Amino acid sequence: MSDFSPGQRWISDGEAELGLGTILNVDARSVTVLFGASQETRTYSSRNAPLTRVAFGSGDRIQSTEGWQMTVDDSKEVGGLIVYIGEDDAGALCELPEARLADTMQFDQARDRLLTGQVDRNDWFDLRFRTLHHHHRIEQNPALGLAGPRIDLIPHQLYIADEVARRHAPRVLLADEVGLGKTIEAGLILHRLLLTGRAERALILVPASLTHQWLVELLRRFALEVTLLDEQQSQAHGDANPFEAGQLVLASQDWLFANPHRQQQAQTCDWDLLIVDEAHHLDWSPEQSGPGYACVEHLAARVPGMLLLTATPEQMGLASHFARLRLLDPDRYHSLEAFREEEAHYVEVAEAIDALDRLPGEAADCERVAAVIHEPDSLALLDTLADPERGDDQRAAARAQLRDQLLDRHGTGRVMFRNGRRHVGGFPERRLHVTELEAPSAYRRVLRRLARDEDYLDELLIETGLDHPEVLIYPDAMYRAMTDDPLNTEPWWQFDPRVSWLLERLADDGETGFAGDKALVIAHDRETAQGLAEGLRVLGGYQAPVFHEGLSLVERDRAAAAFADEEEGCQVLVCSEIGSEGRNFQFCRHLVMFDLPLHPDQLEQRIGRLDRIGQRHAIEIHAPVFTGSPGEKLLRWYHRGLDAFGAPHGLGSEIHAAFGDTLADSLLDDESLDEVIEETRALFDAKLEERDAGRNRLLELNACRHDRAEAVIAAIRELDADKALARYLDQALDIFGVDSQDIGGGIQHLQPSPQMLDGLPGLVKGEEGFSATFSRERALARDDVQRLSWEHPLLREMMGRILGGAMGNTALALLKHPTIPAGRLMVELVFRTHCPAPKRLHLNRFLPPTAVRVLLDESGANLTAKISFTGLSKAVKKVKKAVARDLIKSRHDQLRELLDGAETEAQRELPSIVEAAQGRMRAELDAELARLEALSRLNPAVRADELEALRRERAELDAAIEATRLRLDAVRVIVTVGDDAR
Numbered sequence: 008m009s010d011f012s013p014g015q016r017w018i019s020d021g022e023a024e025l026g027l028g029t030i031l032n033v034d035a036r037s038v039t040v041l042f043g044a045s046q047e048t049r050t051y052s053s054r055n056a057p058l059t060r061v062a063f064g065s066g067d068r069i070q071s072t073e074g075w076q077m078t079v080d081d082s083k084e085v086g087g088l089i090v091y092i093g094e095d096d097a098g099a100l101c102e103l104p105e106a107r108l109a110d111t112m113q114f115d116q117a118r119d120r121l122l123t124g125q126v127d128r129n130d131w132f133d134l135r136f137r138t139l140h141h142h143h144r145i146e147q148n149p150a151l152g153l154a155g156p157r158i159d160l161i162p163h164q165l166y167i168a169d170e171v172a173r174r175h176a177p178r179v180l181l182a183d184e185v186g187l188g189k190t191i192e193a194g195l196i197l198h199r200l201l202l203t204g205r206a207e208r209a210l211i212l213v214p215a216s217l218t219h220q221w222l223v224e225l226l227r228r229f230a231l232e233v234t235l236l237d238e239q240q241s242q243a244h245g246d247a248n249p250f251e252a253g254q255l256v257l258a259s260q261d262w263l264f265a266n267p268h269r270q271q272q273a274q275t276c277d278w279d280l281l282i283v284d285e286a287h288h289l290d291w292s293p294e295q296s297g298p299g300y301a302c303v304e305h306l307a308a309r310v311p312g313m314l315l316l317t318a319t320p321e322q323m324g325l326a327s328h329f330a331r332l333r334l335l336d337p338d339r340y341h342s343l344e345a346f347r348e349e350e351a352h353y354v355e356v357a358e359a360i361d362a363l364d365r366l367p368g369e370a371a372d373c374e375r376v377a378a379v380i381h382e383p384d385s386l387a388l389l390d391t392l393a394d395p396e397r398g399d400d401q402r403a404a405a406r407a408q409l410r411d412q413l414l415d416r417h418g419t420g421r422v423m424f425r426n427g428r429r430h431v432g433g434f435p436e437r438r439l440h441v442t443e444l445e446a447p448s449a450y451r452r453v454l455r456r457l458a459r460d461e462d463y464l465d466e467l468l469i470e471t472g473l474d475h476p477e478v479l480i481y482p483d484a485m486y487r488a489m490t491d492d493p494l495n496t497e498p499w500w501q502f503d504p505r506v507s508w509l510l511e512r513l514a515d516d517g518e519t520g521f522a523g524d525k526a527l528v529i530a531h532d533r534e535t536a537q538g539l540a541e542g543l544r545v546l547g548g549y550q551a552p553v554f555h556e557g558l559s560l561v562e563r564d565r566a567a568a569a570f571a572d573e574e575e576g577c578q579v580l581v582c583s584e585i586g587s588e589g590r591n592f593q594f595c596r597h598l599v600m601f602d603l604p605l606h607p608d609q610l611e612q613r614i615g616r617l618d619r620i621g622q623r624h625a626i627e628i629h630a631p632v633f634t635g636s637p638g639e640k641l642l643r644w645y646h647r648g649l650d651a652f653g654a655p656h657g658l659g660s661e662i663h664a665a666f667g668d669t670l671a672d673s674l675l676d677d678e679s680l681d682e683v684i685e686e687t688r689a690l691f692d693a694k695l696e697e698r699d700a701g702r703n704r705l706l707e708l709n710a711c712r713h714d715r716a717e718a719v720i721a722a723i724r725e726l727d728a729d730k731a732l733a734r735y736l737d738q739a740l741d742i743f744g745v746d747s748q749d750i751g752g753g754i755q756h757l758q759p760s761p762q763m764l765d766g767l768p769g770l771v772k773g774e775e776g777f778s779a780t781f782s783r784e785r786a787l788a789r790d791d792v793q794r795l796s797w798e799h800p801l802l803r804e805m806m807g808r809i810l811g812g813a814m815g816n817t818a819l820a821l822l823k824h825p826t827i828p829a830g831r832l833m834v835e836l837v838f839r840t841h842c843p844a845p846k847r848l849h850l851n852r853f854l855p856p857t858a859v860r861v862l863l864d865e866s867g868a869n870l871t872a873k874i875s876f877t878g879l880s881k882a883v884k885k886v887k888k889a890v891a892r893d894l895i896k897s898r899h900d901q902l903r904e905l906l907d908g909a910e911t912e913a914q915r916e917l918p919s920i921v922e923a924a925q926g927r928m929r930a931e932l933d934a935e936l937a938r939l940e941a942l943s944r945l946n947p948a949v950r951a952d953e954l955e956a957l958r959r960e961r962a963e964l965d966a967a968i969e970a971t972r973l974r975l976d977a978v979r980v981i982v983t984v985g986d987d988a989r
């Protein structure tokens with residue numbers, strides 16, 4: 008195109024938001040344009056520059072660089088430049104050369120773009136309308152934010168995510184048993200909060216050993232990119248606050264808790280959500296709080312949302328557990344005593360819930376229920392349920408409602424979610440294999456002396472510097488510490504029979520051997536783990552990676568990856584106690600307890616590495632112990648006293664608190680041990696019964712309401728099966744310049760074409776792109792294949808760009824029609840509801856941008872109902888841009904009038920849209936408000952600020968919906984042509 012001249016005003020077709028450009032320079036090949044408002048300069052090839060000349064017509068309002076405005080009557084050309092002639096606001100005749108048009112004049116609105124001759128491709132318009140339509144649908148879907156992640160649809164996780172993420176600034180303790188998917192639940196909650204605009208910034212604090220695993224899970228399963236912050240990264244930011252570097256920041260607790268300066272920086276940022284994994288490490292006692300607790304306490308006072316994750320909430324004692332609940336809600340959890348007392352009452356509530364199933368029946372059951380309900384609505388439901396005259400359906404509905412009310416209104420269920428294997432089901436069996444070995448003489452010597460001489464234990468503690476009872480149950484550590492003993496000349500692993508036993512098992516292809524299988528070995532001490540790995544290497548030629556807290560993160564990840572690799576990976580991984588917490592090793596089924604931990608929760612954490620979602624085999628737990636040793640006694644206590652190798656029961660802390668000390672004193676004495684075991688068992692059985700009846704029963708019942716979970720799953724499945732997604736994606740990829748190739752097996756490869764519009768996630772010109780599938784199952788089976796859904800970042804980016812920009816908001820097309828004479832005009836207008844409201848209100852769930860389509864013929868008659876969008880879309884033909892511009896220029900005045908007329912037509916639709924949205928909003932929020940109000944009278948776990956926030960939210964939503972306006976979003980001009988037209 009050679010008709011560029013310096014000083015002319017043009018506008019970018021693809022980037023209308025740059026504003027009005029001025030031609031700076033033109034040569035044979037290129038044209039350079041300055042966009043004054045955005046201070047951008049662009050150089051284009053003059054042959055195919057994506058630019059449109061701006062030419063105003065009669066009636067248009069234009070603005071000068073000095074700020075005065077005029078209405079155009081006419082124009083003339085002087086030296087290749089347009090001079091506009093018209094009236095200013097005072098009615099005086101004036102002229103404005105185009106060079107003096109204000110740079111800030113906006114041309115992204117459909118009306119302005121159309122009337123100044125800027126038309127986009129017809130298929131862009133088409134895509135825009137479809138985008139609006141799908142966006143409207145998806146935003147209201149109850150599964151929004153839960154449907155995209157690459158996860159199996161596991162009911163208890165989806166229930167929790169749905170329940171928590173719908174709350175205002177959720178603050179909860181995710182306390183599912185080990186390996187049931189707390190990370191996944193936290194990821195789902197975060198994902199939904201981000202997608203619905205309820206959160207924008209989150210800080211995630213995890214033990215150093217888990218940073219990489221979190222990073223990978225968030226990216227691979229949730230397509231969330233987080234900034235991993237450590238000291239080195241932070242220093243690279245100089246004086247700036249490194250926590251401002253990303254929206255989602257992941258940091259290691261070990262680093263942050265030890266670094267007051269960085270803590271201060273983290274506290275000064277605005278976060279919407281704080282996530283703390285392995286929160287049982289945040290220890291607190293009435294006398295003192297640990298550094299981790301103090302740091303999180305400061306953050307908790309400022310950050311509105313908080314998720315604490317732990318599988319063993321009571322590992323550090325009940326007081327510590329209470330203190331963590333207090334972090335979540337200081338008003339509710341103010342007194343440990345009151346908390347204890349309240350718990351005693353849960354048995355009655357749980358019994359009442361069970362009694363519901365037996366009603367109508369015994370009068371005692373009715374009284375049991377009546378004793379715990381006081382609200383009139385609940386009493387009315389009980390009347391219905393207890394009345395034998397009522398029909399089955401009526402009674403079933405009342406039973407379900409009453410059960411929900413009881414669960415809702417009592418207990419810690421709102422703050423704490425705990426699912427157990429027993430409740431979730433489908434977990435593999437655990438099998439314990441004990442091998443008794445004879446203790447080597449180096450250990451026996453000490454044990455014999457201990458048995459003979461009562462005072463020797465004190466001496467031993469001083470000599471080794473170890474604690475009691477560790478010195479007894481970790482004989483290799485004791486041996487290592489006795490450095491002055493002249494008999495201790497060789498490394499412990501040279502003579503410790505557990506090492507040769509392990510070597511035999513690794514090569515054994517019998518039933519309990521590990522040949523051809525992987526084995527995870529856990530030892531308490533880091534030095535034991537290191538020594539053992541050395542022993543395996545020297546004595547058996549095994550290259551066993553070691554995994555312990557002293558390794559750098561990269562080294563740990565390397566060790567875990569070397570173990571995980573199915574084909575080339577190593578057979579055995581040796582871990583220290585703390586080093587493996589939270590890690591995923593469910594691909595392995597043999598667990599070797601090289602020794603035993605002292606706390607039952609740690610024992611459960613060990614088994615939890617393998618007994619996780621995804622484990623397909625029975626778990627074989629191998630424990631080599633020395634006959635008659637303290638270690639063997641400890642095993643007996645675990646096994647017989649509290650069935651610690653069976654399914655998890657969550658009673659470990661209580662039992663340990665009651666018997667830990669007595670047990671330690673009995674480790675050298677068989678007789679007293681038998682007594683301890685007996686007493687432990689008695690307490691364990693009693694607690695088990697109590698647990699099943701009381702608090703844990705309530706927690707379990709509350710942690711997953713199956714009907715709600717099933718409803719969420721059904722909504723997700725509906726989105727998974729949405730055929731429209733593939734059609735939409737095809738069209739969008741084509742328009743955005745992404746090549747898509749079917750590579751078989753339901754997988755497609757997406758690759759940037761040279762024409763691709765920049766800035767699409769995961770796609771960079773010149774690079775190879777990525778493979779993706781619509782199938783949840785296929786994506787779960789293949790880590791290298793992404794899952795395509797409406798929530799995938801690529802789709803969200805494309806939809807966001809279309810709806811947020813001018814792309815496709817004008818078009819012109821030709822229509823061949825047998826009965827309409829050639830040269831007739833039609834305009835197809837799409838109006839969009841506009842409803843400014845803070846993002847946190849997530850107004851879109853009630854009133855997502857809604858399209859109102861209006862089709863007028865040139866006389867202004869409304870044809871909308873007669874000709875559908877799809878019908879018309881299929882019939883129209885594209886036209887060259889230059890032809891389109893000329894057509895628009897020639898029909899400028901007529902088009903202006905039609906645009907005005909269409910607005911009146913569209914406005915007629917607005918009241919019903921507003922009314923419907925208000926109805927949806929009120930129904931949902933009023934019900935939620937009524938539920939919370941009722942709850943708050945009985946259950947102080949409902950925070951007053953939560954109620955207040957909900958009332959405010961309702962009022963704000965009401966006002967925002969009321970103020971909804973319609974704006975023209977896109978317009979297509981359709982011109983009829985004769986049969987020979989092209």
Ligand SMILES: Nc1ncnc2c1ncn2[C@@H]1O[C@H](COP(=O)(O)OP(=O)(O)OP(=O)(O)O)[C@@H](O)[C@H]1O
Nearest residue numbers: 158159185186187188189190191318589591619620
């Ligand atoms: N819905 C799911 N779909 C696919 N994989 C899942 C799902 N839920 C959990 N997993 C897998 O199961 C394993 C355990 O999940 P996760 O790490 O979230 O458990 P956790 O409760 O946090 O464990 P821990 O108590 O050890 O911290 C992980 O490998 C995770 O990827």
